[in-house]
Amino acid sequence: MKISNRVEAIMASKSVSMVARVGELQKKGIPIISLCVGEPDMPPPEEVMEEMYLAQKRINCGYGPVSGHPALREKLAEQIGKAVKRPIRAENIFISNGSKQIIYNIFQTIINSGDEVIVPSPYWVTFPESIKLAGGKPVFVPCLTTHQLDLSAIRRAIGPSTRAIILNSPNNPTGAIYNTDDIFQILQWAEQFNFAVISDEAYAFLTYDQKTFTSPLTLLKHHDTEDLLNRVLTVQTFSKSYAMTGYRVGFLVASAELVKNMDKFQGHVCGNVCTPAQASAILALTMPQDYFLQMKKTFEKRRNLAHRLFSKIFDLTPAQGAFYLFPRCDQYYTETIKTSDDLANFILEKAQVAVLPGSAFGAEHYLRISFATSEKEIEEGFHRIQKALGERR
Structure with a gap:
């Protein structure tokens, strides 16, 4: 069967492919x-898992509202409104199957053929492919060597076809938290040149060293809330902060008009998100947060260990958030190891450790190393990689 041009034009996710490859090798x-997985290695709290079962007995598990269960939308609106000090309403909340589908939905809803979306790189692997699937054009703007935004380059990239910019802070894969002043400047340009700011905040909870994360929604305080929500689209998920990756519950904070149109689109794609999963999400939001705070402390401890070890063999900027290191690796290239893909494959075959090549994130000469695993695995993975790099030819 002939495959469509739009699917032929996109790349498979290297992170998904690597996870599948690791699974096959482990079965043998x-x-x-595995230092490549982008998800917490601990389960959600027992109560959250139990709620998935109990909800099936307690509530109607037939088709639900496309935009999400009213109780979940109301609770999210309440909590987000308090956090950003703005009157967020349930009508401003949209629920979908993880932040991945939220981002896909956004581009399908606001992008026309030929529209441009500015994508700072390194970027999450799904951003450019979602843009292309909507008929848009990703415009890549490399970040500074500190992994912070390059404002001069972003300003040069803004043109008459610019429809949006997508920011991911804390960043996957670099762990960088973008500077507040830089975000504020981008918001001003968004007003001046009439484009949207999409803020992917999947890792907002996972920040370290008492570093504060700034959501664009907390800026431009003099703006009317609905006008701001028409300009700033905030994407979040229960996957990372609540260790609920398989539940597939993500959400958008945006204008009621955009939510209404996304409802129209998603109604023809998948309809509602799994109702029991939404019930578990409500419980995760409302239960005591001690479990999640401890999870965050665990990740910070692992970050410290991973940075201390891998900085011995790589040029490394400390991760401020998320759960990844993103070291430069081209000092280990040889006549046969010429790219980050080559090096990641060498490490997998020689050291039996899985990491991801920077090419997957638009940053050749880097590797992404996840510390979302046990300290024992981090230490063993480091020693294997250190030994393999010393034996390369």
Whole structure:
């Protein structure tokens, strides 16, 4: 069967492909250490898992509202409104199957053929492909060597076809938290040149060293809330902060008009998100947060360990958030190892450790190393990689 041009034009996710490859090797009995997975290695709280079961007995599990369960939308509106000190309403909340589908929905809803979306790089692997699937054109703007935004380059990239910019802070893959002043400047340009700011905040909870994360929604305080929500589209998920990756519950904070149009679009794609999963999300929001705070402390401890170890063999900027290191790696290139893909494959085959090549994130000469695993695995993975790099030819 002939495959459509739009699907032929996109790349498969290297992170998904690597996870599948690791699974196949482990099934063969090969002791692979996975430092490539982008999800918490601990389960959600017992109560959250139990709620998934109990909800099926307690509530109607037939088709639900496309935009999300009213109780979840209301609770999110209440909590987000308090956090950003703005009157957020349930009509401003849209629920979908993880932030990945939220981002896909956004571009399908606001992008026309030929529209441009500015994508600072390194970027999450799904951003450019979602833009292309909507008929848009990703315009890549490399960040500074500190992994902070390059404002001069972003300003040069803004043109008559610019429809949006997508920001991901804390960033996957770099762990960088973008400077507040830089975000404020982008918001001003968004007003001046009439484009949207999409803020992917999947890792907003996971920040370290008492570093504060700034959501664009907390800026431009003099703006009317609905006008701001028509300009700033905030994407969040229960996957990372609540260790609920498989539940597939993500949400958007945006204008009521955009939510209404996304409802129209999603109604023809998948309809509602799994109702029991939304019930678990409500419980995760409202229960005591001690479990999640401890999870955050665990990740910070692992970050400290991973940085201390891998900075011995790589040029490394400390991760301020998320759960990744993003070291430069081209000092280890040889006549046969010429790219980050080559090096990631060498490490997998020689050290039996899975990491991801920077090319997956638009940043050749880097590797992404996840510390979302045990300290024992981090230490063993480091020693294997250190030994393999010393034996390369």
